[in-house]
Amino acid sequence: MSKGITPGKFIALEGGEGTGKSTQGRLLAEALRKTHGLDVVVTREPGGTPGAEAIRALLLAPPGQGWNAQSEALLFAAARADHVARLIRPKTLEGIWVISDRFVDSSRAYQGGAGGLGDTTIQALHGFGSAGIRPDLTILLEVDEVARLERLAARDGDESDAIGGRSADYHDAVAMSFRTLANADPEGFRVVDGTGTPVEVHARVMGAIAPLLLDQAS
Numbered sequence: 001m002s003k004g005i006t007p008g009k010f011i012a013l014e015g016g017e018g019t020g021k022s023t024q025g026r027l028l029a030e031a032l033r034k035t036h037g038l039d040v041v042v043t044r045e046p047g048g049t050p051g052a053e054a055i056r057a058l059l060l061a062p063p064g065q066g067w068n069a070q071s072e073a074l075l076f077a078a079a080r081a082d083h084v085a086r087l088i089r090p091k092t093l094e095g096i097w098v099i100s101d102r103f104v105d106s107s108r109a110y111q112g113g114a115g116g117l118g119d120t121t122i123q124a125l126h127g128f129g130s131a132g133i134r135p136d137l138t139i140l141l142e143v144d145e146v147a148r149l150e151r152l153a154a155r156d157g158d159e160s161d162a163i164g165g166r167s168a169d170y171h172d173a174v175a176m177s178f179r180t181l182a183n184a185d186p187e188g189f190r191v192v193d194g195t196g197t198p199v200e201v202h203a204r205v206m207g208a209i210a211p212l213l214l215d216q217a218s
């Protein structure tokens with residue numbers, strides 16, 4: 001980093017499918033650009049770089065018999081390592097804010113919690129692949145089951161990917177895992193109620209990230 005540049009903040013949006021992460025990521029980026037004059041990049045996981053996008057295709061539409069739990073966790077960690085090295089780290093060091101639709105807490109909730117691999121394993125892969133980096137803040141968007149299923153039906157219809165299409169029990173376990181992670185780290189997470197219109201939820205997200213803006217100003 002050249003002298004005098006304040007590193008950009010790194011914000012992750014987390015939650016199950018249909019919780020509105022992508023919409024909120026877009027609205028947050030617009031607000032940070034227009035109202036606060038910040039440089040902002042919006043990205044996603046799995047993906048965000050050409051290599052990680054190629055791994056995304058393998059994960060969401062697996063060839064052959066699909067992946068076992070270990071291979072799946074390794075592929076997510078490999079995609080993340082590329083994303084961190086080639087996008088998240090360099091952009092934040094240039095002073096650009098990065099908003100990622102999902103990050104390592106998705107692996108902790110899906111593969112570690114719901115998938116049964118455990119948090120220690122996921123953290124070890126993240127330590128090896130990405131030096132264990134954490135977002136400056138993780139926003140966990142929560143919506144109740146009924147709203148979630150309605151949004152998913154509107155978005156995906158009968159089409160869902162290899163992970164989105166797993167059982168309701170699996171997705172309940174994901175939601176519980178996310179909540180457990182957030183409760184264990186109140187500094188690192190803000191839990192945001194994702195019910196209501198996108199504009200209503202956006203106002204809550206702006207409230208949640210306000211301390212990062214103060215930080216930037218000081």
Ligand code: TYD
Pocket residue numbers: 016017018021022044045046060076102103104105106107108110111161163164
């Ligand atoms: P995507 O369509 O991007 O998610 P969403 O439905 O939230 O818009 O698909 C990503 C899928 O990958 C989603 O089902 C969550 C899953 N996933 C994991 O299981 N582990 C991970 O580490 C990440 C980043 C995603």
